[in-house]
Each structure stands twice: as C-alpha cells, then as structure tokens.
Amino acid sequence: MYSEEKKQHFSKNLLEWYQIHKRDLPWRRSRNPYYIWISEVMLQQTRVDTVIPYFHRFVEQFPTVEALATAPEEHVLKAWEGLGYYSRARNLQSAVREVHERYEGVVPPNKEEISALKGVGPYTSGAILSIAYNKPEPAVDGNVMRVLSRYFLIEEDIMKPSTRTIMEKLAKELILEGTASDFNQALMELGAMVCTPRSPHCLTCPVMAQCSAREAGMEEALPIKKKAKPPRPELRAVAFIEGTGEHAGKWLIRQRPQEGLLARMWELPHVEWSSNEWHSDGENQDLLREALANQEQIGIQPGDWFMDTEHIFSHIVWKMKVYRAKLGDLQRPPTGDEWIPFHYRWVGPENLQDYAFPNVFVRIMKEWQGRNEA
DNA sequence: AACGCGGGGGT
DNA sequence: ACCCCAGCGTT
Structure with a gap:
C-alpha cells in the first residue's frame, strides 16, 4: 500500500507541528468525555468559531451528564437555537x-x-474514544479525508462510503503508539488551519515534503467529490400576526410537529405556496388568508407587506414573503380564545427566551423590533 | 446507496 | 454566486 517511511513521516511531523501550533479551544482544556462529546456533536457540520460561544453557554447550563439528562427538552433546544441540525x-x-x-x-x-448511542456515528465515536480516552480509533471527517486524499493522492470520490472505509483504515494505521488523542486532533487541526479546502497553505505545512498531491500539483483538485443536487425552492407566505386588546404588543407563534423538519421548534404561522410564483401583494394576502383559514382555522385581517427573506437548508430553500396581519373573524368555533390549538401562543419580545426558533424567524422578529424602536 | 437535515463563513 | 463544511439517522 503506502510505505512505512511515508506514513511515519506524516505522523511524526504532524504531531510535532501540533504541539507548537494547536489552538487553545475550550474543549481542549479538559479530558472530560462529556465535554468532548458535546463539542464533537456541535462541531458536526459547524465551524469552530460558531461553536465556541454555544459550547460555553451549554456546559454552563448543563455542566454534568445528570444536568443534561434531567433538563426539559425545550431548554436544550433553546440552548441550541441558531446552531441548526436540531x-x-x-x-x-x-x-x-x-x-x-x-x-x-x-x-x-x-x-x-x-x-449504540443516539447521534453517535463512526466519526463521533472515534473522536470521543481517541480524544477523551486516548484509544487508537480513527475519527474521519471531511477534514481528515481532505488531508489524507492529498498527502496520499487518493482519487476516490469521498462521498462514497467505500472511500470512507479506506480512509478509516489508513487513519488508524497512522496512529503511533499512545498518541491517538493528539494525533486525531492534529489531523483535524491541519485540515482546518493549513490544508484548507481552497488555496491550501502548503508552504507552512509540516508534511509538504512528502505530500503526493503537492508533488503532482494536484492539491487544489483534491479531494474528488461528487456535486450535491441544488436545493429545491419552496415559496412560503408568513403571517406576522400582532395581537390586539389583551394581546397587544404580542405576536402569534406556533410549535412545529413532533417529528420531521425542525421538529418541536417554534415559528411564525406560515403556509407553503401552491404555485411556483408570487402574485401581487393583494392577491398573495387573500391566498394567505384563505390558506390559514382552511388549514389552521385562523382568520386574519391582512395588513401590509413587511419583508422578504430566505431560509436555506441543504436540500430546500424557503423563499418567504412576510405580511403583517391582525386576528379577524375565526372560522370555528366563532368566538373565544379556546379555539387556539395548544401549540399556539401569544408571545411578546420579553418571552422569546422561553421558545426556540429557527434563525429565519429570529431575524424577522428582530427586524420588527428594530423598526419599532426607531 | 440515497436522501433528509441548518446555518454561517470563505473566496 | 458559488464553495465549504469537526456527520448521523432513516429508508
């Protein structure tokens, strides 16, 4: 396969480099497996700089396994608000x-x-076992695949599971006796700081001397990765419903279903648009009113257009138009507040800390607050 | 093996 | 306007 000399050059020089250049990250100040675990889950698909403030708040709020195990799920979701992949x-x-x-x-x-634990796959198990317990297990993520595909010039598509298996075997072989914790962190550190996706900093790389991609002038072309399908657009009309009377100064929010996309998070009422294009604001508002009446038994009196915004998932783009509204005649039952299903609430800016929202709705509400202060 | 699942940062 | 992610669960 690959020569022992090439592998040892990699492991030895990478470890030496890491001792000098490793960043002082909050989860590196402890070997507490619980803290390592939290950091690794947060770091899935998420950058270090984004994670750091969340990590601090999370371990302060849930300092032990017991604290997190006994916390209400809504508190956990609120602490995760804005990180995504809920x-x-x-x-x-x-x-x-x-x-x-x-x-x-x-x-x-x-x-x-x-x-066997929920949410702990091959990467996270390897990361916890190596970083917290110094066990010689590979922890192969996108970073590691990029580094290895370059150093060893591996031209397999990294999206294929078979490629991941190859990488895991190789990554395990590279761990020198007793160095698993530092080595796996060093590998990811190199990918994050030096062997970056584009314009890698080869001149400062500790293993450039034997990097096959560098030698072949292929470092920019690797890793090989099949392109993902573009996200599918969905038009959505949002009703920003402001309360009157006893609900003055509050907005109507609702909780999403138990399962599925953004499960159990809170949001502003909105409907998916049945057509592929918007009409005039007047027509849009009529259709929004009908849809809310039919689907949710909410009757609104349309107000003004408020803003347009987008929410981008990896597989869908919500293209949203937000209209202000007030509650009007209800469909059924005709009067009273009891018609509001249990998953609806009136909330004002002062209670937002009790509910976890996807970021797009936070942005809309902040925009409203910004305009009303001015 | 393919798909569903958020959000932000880099170039 | 693209590109990239410190992946995992379900089907």
Whole structure:
C-alpha cells in the first residue's frame, strides 16, 4: 500500500507541528468525555468559531451528564437555537439520558456501547474514544479525508462510503503508539488551519515534503467529490400576526410537529405556496388568508407587506414573503380564545427566551423590533 | 446507496 | 454566486 517511511513521516511531523501550533479551544482544556462529546456533536457540520460561544453557554447550563439528562427538552433546544441540525440536540439529550440511566453517567469507553448511542456515528465515536480516552480509533471527517486524499493522492470520490472505509483504515494505521488523542486532533487541526479546502497553505505545512498531491500539483483538485443536487425552492407566505386588546404588543407563534423538519421548534404561522410564483401583494394576502383559514382555522385581517427573506437548508430553500396581519373573524368555533390549538401562543419580545426558533424567524422578529424602536 | 437535515463563513 | 463544511439517522 503506502510505505512505512511515508506514513511515519506524516505522523511524526504532524504531531510535532501540533504541539507548537494547536489552538487553545475550550474543549481542549479538559479530558472530560462529556465535554468532548458535546463539542464533537456541535462541531458536526459547524465551524469552530460558531461553536465556541454555544459550547460555553451549554456546559454552563448543563455542566454534568445528570444536568443534561434531567433538563426539559425545550431548554436544550433553546440552548441550541441558531446552531441548526436540531436533531443533533435531541439525539444528544436522548443519548445522555441513556448514559445517565444505564451507565451511571459514565460515557462508555468502548466502540460497541458508545456507537449504540443516539447521534453517535463512526466519526463521533472515534473522536470521543481517541480524544477523551486516548484509544487508537480513527475519527474521519471531511477534514481528515481532505488531508489524507492529498498527502496520499487518493482519487476516490469521498462521498462514497467505500472511500470512507479506506480512509478509516489508513487513519488508524497512522496512529503511533499512545498518541491517538493528539494525533486525531492534529489531523483535524491541519485540515482546518493549513490544508484548507481552497488555496491550501502548503508552504507552512509540516508534511509538504512528502505530500503526493503537492508533488503532482494536484492539491487544489483534491479531494474528488461528487456535486450535491441544488436545493429545491419552496415559496412560503408568513403571517406576522400582532395581537390586539389583551394581546397587544404580542405576536402569534406556533410549535412545529413532533417529528420531521425542525421538529418541536417554534415559528411564525406560515403556509407553503401552491404555485411556483408570487402574485401581487393583494392577491398573495387573500391566498394567505384563505390558506390559514382552511388549514389552521385562523382568520386574519391582512395588513401590509413587511419583508422578504430566505431560509436555506441543504436540500430546500424557503423563499418567504412576510405580511403583517391582525386576528379577524375565526372560522370555528366563532368566538373565544379556546379555539387556539395548544401549540399556539401569544408571545411578546420579553418571552422569546422561553421558545426556540429557527434563525429565519429570529431575524424577522428582530427586524420588527428594530423598526419599532426607531 | 440515497436522501433528509441548518446555518454561517470563505473566496 | 458559488464553495465549504469537526456527520448521523432513516429508508
């Protein structure tokens, strides 16, 4: 396969480089497996600089396995608000509850048990076992695949599971006796700081001397990765419903269903647009009113257009038009407040801290506050 | 193996 | 306007 000399050059020089250049990150100040675990889950698909403030707040609010296991899920979702991929938070708490109940709060130090936990896949199990317990397990993420595909000039599509298997075997072979924790962190650190996706900083790279991609002038072309499909657009009309009378100064929000996209998070009432294009504001508002009446039994009196905005997922783009509105005649029952299903609430700016919203709705509400202060 | 799942930063 | 992500679960 690859020569021992080439592999040892990589491991040895990478470790030396890491001792000098490693960043002082909050989760590197402890070997607490619970803290390492939280950081690794937050870091899935998310950059270090984004994670740091969330990590600080999270471990302060949930300092132990027991604290997170016994917390209400809504508090956990609120602490995760803005990080995205909210199933990570729900799975993390579910898994921490299992650790609390089945393992007396000790994160299991072996592959079988830790991999059985919700939200802990091959990457996260390897990361926790190596970083917290110094076990010689590979932790292969996108960063590691990029570094290895370049140094060893591997031209397989990194989106293929078979390529990941190859990388895991290779990454494990590269771990020198007793160095798993530092080595895996060093590998990711190199990918983040030096062997970057575009315009890698080869001149400062500790393993440039034997990098096959560099030698072949291929460092910019690797790794090979099949392009993802573009996200599908969805038009959505949002009703920013302002309360009157006893609800003056509040807005109507609702909780999303238990399962599926953005499960159990809160949002402004909105409807998916049945057509592929918007009409005039007047027509849009009529259609929005009808849709809310039919789907939710909410009757509104349309107000003014408020703003346009987008919410981008990896697979969908919500293209949203926001209209102000007030509650009008209700469909059924005709009067009273009891018609509001349990998952609707009136909230004002002062209660927003009690509910977790996807960022797009936070932006809309902040825009409203900004305009009303001015 | 393919798809669903957020959000922000870099160039 | 693209590109990139410190992945995992479901089907």
